[in-house]
Amino acid sequence: MEKRWQMAMKLTISKVTGRARLGVITSLGQSGEKTLEVPGCLLYTRTASPPHLTHDTLQSIAGVPPVTHVTLSTLAEHQEVLEEYKDGIRKFAGLSDTLLYCSINDPVTLNPPGYNTTKTVSVWGSGGRLELTPQKFISLQRALRVDWMQCLSDGEAMADGCSRKRAKKSVDRSLAFLDECLKLMSEDEVLKETVVIGAIEGGDVQEERLRSARETAKRSVGGFLLDGFQGSSVSPENKMALMAAVTAELPEDKPRFIHGIGRPDEVLDYIEQGVDLFDSTFPYEVTERGCALCFTHQYQPDPETAGEPQRPVRDKEELCNGEEKNEESEDPEIDRSKITSYEICLKEKRFREDFRPLLPGCTCYCCRHHSRAYVHHLLTSKELLAGILLMIHNFQLYFSFFCSVRQAMSDGKFQDLKQMIRGQAS
Incomplete structure (x- = not known):
C-alpha cells in the first residue's frame, strides 16, 4: 500500500x-x-x-x-x-x-x-x-x-x-x-x-x-x-472586476x-x-501548434544596454536573412488564428536556414544543442522529436517566467515586468 x-x-x-x-x-x-x-x-x-x-x-x-x-x-x-x-x-x-x-x-x-x-x-x-x-x-x-x-x-x-x-x-x-x-x-x-x-x-x-x-x-x-x-464570452474588463x-x-x-x-x-x-x-497547459498548446515560446521576462536591464528601449524578441531584425515576414502569403496551410505574439511558428519556411537557437540566451537543452532550422526540419518531416524539443523549451521558459514574476514582486518591480510583457504583445 x-x-x-x-x-x-x-x-x-x-x-x-x-x-x-x-x-x-x-x-x-x-x-x-x-x-x-x-x-x-x-x-x-x-x-x-x-x-x-x-x-x-x-x-x-x-x-x-x-x-x-x-x-x-x-x-x-x-x-x-x-x-x-x-x-x-x-x-x-x-x-x-x-x-x-x-x-x-x-x-x-x-x-x-x-x-x-x-x-x-x-x-x-x-x-x-x-x-x-x-x-x-x-x-x-x-x-x-x-x-x-x-x-x-x-x-x-x-x-x-x-x-x-x-x-x-x-x-x-x-x-x-x-x-x-x-x-x-x-x-x-x-x-x-x-x-x-x-x-x-x-x-x-x-x-x-x-x-x-x-x-x-x-x-x-x-x-x-x-x-x-x-x-x-465575458469581456476581460468584466472578468477582472468579477x-x-x-x-x-x-x-x-x-x-x-x-x-x-x-x-x-x-x-x-x-x-x-x-x-x-x-x-501549465499554455506551453503544451504552443507546442501542439508547432511553435516555440519566444519572449523575454528579464525585467532588470543589462547595465551595458541600460537606457535603450526594450523591444519584443520577435522583431523584424530577428528574421532570418533580414527577410520580412508576409503572414498573408507565406505558408497558407498554417492556422494562425490561435498563435499568440509570445511565440514563433517554426513550421514557417523562413526558418529553413535560421541556425540560431529558438530563443537567443535560453539555457534549455534544445536551445543549447539545436537550431530553429533543425526544429523546422523535424516539424515538416513530422518527426516525433520535434514535439519533445519544443516541449522542453516551452516548459522551461514558462517555468522561468514565473520565477521572474516572483522576483519582480519581491523587488517591487511587478509593474515594470507587466509593462515589458505587454510591450511584447503588440
Missing part, C-alpha cells in the same frame, strides 16, 4: 502588492521539505504523463514545479485497472517525489455544455462521456490516491454567459456536491486526509459568485478553484487556483487580482 505523504497545505504570505500575493506553500513531498512558491504553476500532464516527454527528458528541464497536475477526465476510464493495482496513479505512472493535484477536466479540452444535472457531472475522455455522482467521484479518487483534488462541481455556467437562474443552479449544485463529497471522505480511511479544493462557481453573475465564495469558504477546504473564467470581487471574499491563508489562463499578459492580470496558482 502506498505510504501516505504529508499533504497539509500551509500557505505563508510574505508580501502583498495590491491584491497580488507573494508567498510559499510548505511541508510538501514525501520528506515534507519541498515548497511551492506563489505565484506559481503546476506541471501539466495528460493521462499522468508530461506531454511528449519521458521522465528522463523531464529531468533536463530546470525549474519543474513540485506539484503535478493530473486530470480526472483522462484517467476515469482506467478506474478498474487502478483499483486492481491498489497503489495509486503516482506509482502507476512512475511519478517521483511530487505531489499530485487532480482537476475534474483537462483545461485544454472544453466540454460541451448541457450535460450536468442535480445528481451528476459529466466528463469526457477518449471513451466518451462518463457521468459522475459524488459516490462515483469518491471511488475514482480512492483509486487515484492524489494529494489535492478539485471537488466535484457544476462548472458549465460561464461558457457563453448565463442567466441568473442558471448561475444560482450552478452554485447550489456545487455546494451540494461539496457537502456530499466531504461527508463521504470523512468516512474513508484512504481519503480522509486528502486536501479538497473547493470550486467557486456562479458564472458571470457577481451575486452568485460571491455567494459561492462565502459558502465554500465555510467548508473544510484547503484552497479554492476560481472556475469557468477561461473560454467565456475576479477582484471574488478574491476579496476568500480567506488570505488558502491558495487560489485557476485553470485555462496561460498567456503571460493574462497571467499577470490574474495575479494582480489575487490568483496564486496556474496550470
